[in-house]
Amino acid sequence: MKRFFIVWIMIGMLWLSVSALADSQTDDVLYTQVVNDQKIVYLVKGDGSNSRTLIQGTDLKYFLVRNHILYFTKHQLFIYDPLTGKAKLLSRFNEDEIFIHEISDKADAPDQAMVLANTPYERNLYILEFSDGSIRTVSNSALSGTGNSSSLKNFSPDQNALAIIRQASMKLRFELLIQEKSSNDKLKTSWILPKVLTVIPEIPVWSPNSKMLAFYAKPNGFQGFYSLYCYDLDKKELHLIQEQVFSVFSSTNLQMGSFIPEWSQDSKCLIFQYQPYGLPTASLILKYDASSGKKTTLTSSRGRNLYPSWSPSGKNILFLSNRDSNQNQVYT
Numbered sequence: 001m002k003r004f005f006i007v008w009i010m011i012g013m014l015w016l017s018v019s020a021l022a023d024s025q026t027d028d029v030l031y032t033q034v035v036n037d038q039k040i041v042y043l044v045k046g047d048g049s050n051s052r053t054l055i056q057g058t059d060l061k062y063f064l065v066r067n068h069i070l071y072f073t074k075h076q077l078f079i080y081d082p083l084t085g086k087a088k089l090l091s092r093f094n095e096d097e098i099f100i101h102e103i104s105d106k107a108d109a110p111d112q113a114m115v116l117a118n119t120p121y122e123r124n125l126y127i128l129e130f131s132d133g134s135i136r137t138v139s140n141s142a143l144s145g146t147g148n149s150s151s152l153k154n155f156s157p158d159q160n161a162l163a164i165i166r167q168a169s170m171k172l173r174f175e176l177l178i179q180e181k182s183s184n185d186k187l188k189t190s191w192i193l194p195k196v197l198t199v200i201p202e203i204p205v206w207s208p209n210s211k212m213l214a215f216y217a218k219p220n221g222f223q224g225f226y227s228l229y230c231y232d233l234d235k236k237e238l239h240l241i242q243e244q245v246f247s248v249f250s251s252t253n254l255q256m257g258s259f260i261p262e263w264s265q266d267s268k269c270l271i272f273q274y275q276p277y278g279l280p281t282a283s284l285i286l287k288y289d290a291s292s293g294k295k296t297t298l299t300s301s302r303g304r305n306l307y308p309s310w311s312p313s314g315k316n317i318l319f320l321s322n323r324d325s326n327q328n329q330v331y332t
Contacts, residue, residue: 059073061098112130115128270290273285303322
């Protein structure tokens with residue numbers, strides 16, 4: 001006889017009011033069970049009757065957002081209708097994992113959700129409209145590169161400056177240079193990273209106003225810590241934002257993408273993840289004020305705080321954290 005092991009039942013269980021499922025106004029319960037390698041999501045009446053399987057699969061993550069049941073499997077996002085017992089495909093994602101978070105819990109708020117989608121080196125933000133099932137892109141903080149090319153080129157938003165990262169004569173060093181357009185509209189090198197430093201190729205980030213470039217660099221060599229820097233094109237100054245943000249060993253980890261810094265839309269502030277002492281089990285989220293140089297720690301909880309991202313309004317910051325459980329959840 002097979003033994004069924006319930007790995008977890010969602011905190012306090014997830015209570016879902018689906019009055020259309022029955023004549024009574026009884027609350028229904030969603031819970032998850034893991035059987036061997038299969039994850040199974042059930043819908044059960046509040047009195048324990050009428051248990052039925054909603055979703056089942058090996059690679060499965062599900063969400064309950066504003067009374068909508070969604071699940072993500074094999075790069076596809078579905079919405080499940082409890083009334084008909086059918087699922088509808090909403091979208092296919094190139095990203096490896098997604099997290100869905102309601103934008104507002106107010107009853108009169110738009111029926112929308114925010115989708116945070118991640119790959120090892122990319123983080124994208126989408127808005128899901130439940131009214132028609134459409135999904136639109138909000139932001140993309142990835143650097144467009146050239147794959148296996150020996151150099152990466154990234155134009156500023158206004159197209160007047162170009163950041164170039166290329167492999168220097170030293171095989172272990174990647175150099176960064178900035179070219180700006182002159183009066184004859186030709187690009188001319190205006191700044192080169194000091195030769196004692198090497199950068200991470202994939203992560204220079206322009207500010208929206210094209211005046212600043214944030215990037216990670218460290219002393220040449222195999223070991224050490226990467227620090228976060230910012231180059232100011234107007235003042236022609238290089239600023240150290242935070243020393244020793246993460247160790248060199250973290251740069252080959254799948255979580256590397258979580259360290260990509262993100263500018264506010266007004267280019268005044270930069271948020272980023274900081275890993276004190278290089279410990280992979282703990283991380284903070286900091287905010288840097290570009291005008292004053294002041295840094296503010298936004299999270300103080302234990303555990304990991306990852307993937308900080310500005311909300312569309314710019315008034316809130318979204319991030320992932322395992323502060324309350326063993327799994328990462330979305331917080332604001």
